[in-house]
Amino acid sequence: MSHSRFTRNLILGLIAVAFIAAVLSVGSFIRRATAAPQAVIVELKSDPAIVAKTKAEAANQNFDLASYRQQIMAEQNEFLSQLSAAGISFTLSGVDAPNGLNGEVTRIQFRYNYVFNGIALAVPPDAMNTIRGMSMVKSVHNDEPITMQLDNAVKYVRAPSLYGNPPQTSMFPTPGTKGAEGQGIYIAVLDTGIDWSHAMFGGDPTPPRFGVGPQIAAANSNQKVVYYLNLTAGAVQDDFGHGTHVAGITAGYSAMAPGPDGLPLTADDVAIHGVAPQAKLMGYRVLSTVGAGTASSTILAVEDAVQPFTIAGYPKPVANVINLSL
Secondary structure (H helix, E strand, C coil), X not given: CCHHHHHXXXXXXXXXXXXXXXXXXXXXXXXXXXXXXXXXXXXXXXXXXXXXXXXXXXXXXXXXXXXHHHHHHHHHHHHHHHHHHCCCCCEECEEEEEECCCCEEEEEECEECCCCCEEEEEECHHHHHHHHCCCCEEEEEECCEEECCCCCCHHXXXXXXXXXXXXXXXXXXXXCCCXXXXXXXXXXXXXXXXXXXXXXXXXXXXXXXXXXXXXXXXXXXXXXXXXXXXXXXXXXXXXXXXXXXHHHHHHCCCEEECCCCCCXXXXXXXXXXXXXXXXXXXXXXXXXXXXXXXXXXXXXXXXXXXXXXXXXXXXXXXXXXXXXXX
């Protein structure tokens, strides 16, 4: 082979290799650029507010809860700035959630600081190891899908054996009587929402107080389902039924259910009530019409349920019990 022919073939070979390398590089870039973002919950190292408060009180130290929560928010913002500086694209997870009497839509971000310190994000999958290695990060969790589950409950609990005499299971308890039917207790039900007008809750169509708006006088809101927050993009009320079912088992008043014939409003109907019929209900819609949701919305519901202020900064009930039939 002549020297010129060898040189020509060598050059053509090098061009071919360079072309293949360029194609592979472009292909890799396209795969990274088009890879679907991964939904994660990034947990940061600083203690959430209620943990820091408990530690301070145990050490007999003063603690400003509001200031500490602002500190956590500032740290979260710093973490987001570090993500941007590292060239990691991200989207803050949240929901445009209808709430209120007319279904007014409110943007709610999934950021946590009260019982959990973290942020829900959508990030490129190939950024996971970088995020895990960042100095402020404690752990990275997948934003797991959540589904509903309801098996046997009341017959296992045997709550009626603890009730007062006579048992206070109706909407209008006997004056002056005491018992263990849930008096003074707030129960948060995290599910598909609650139909607050259902007969198990007294049949009152008056809406509850919503967590996104200003405080409404107690006299002007539902007396059974006293507080409500929708954390889905779906309808405000329960349009699936599972959450209403759970809430009825949890704290429903006396109501009539079909008897052996399976037909409502017939002679063999039977009276039923929930486990704690005098408890007040706080409804959280975290599951959609098809009974599915995410960990991110569920965590925010837990945060809201156990703190004394709404996301809008108004005083609210604090849950004594949280029910998650998930």
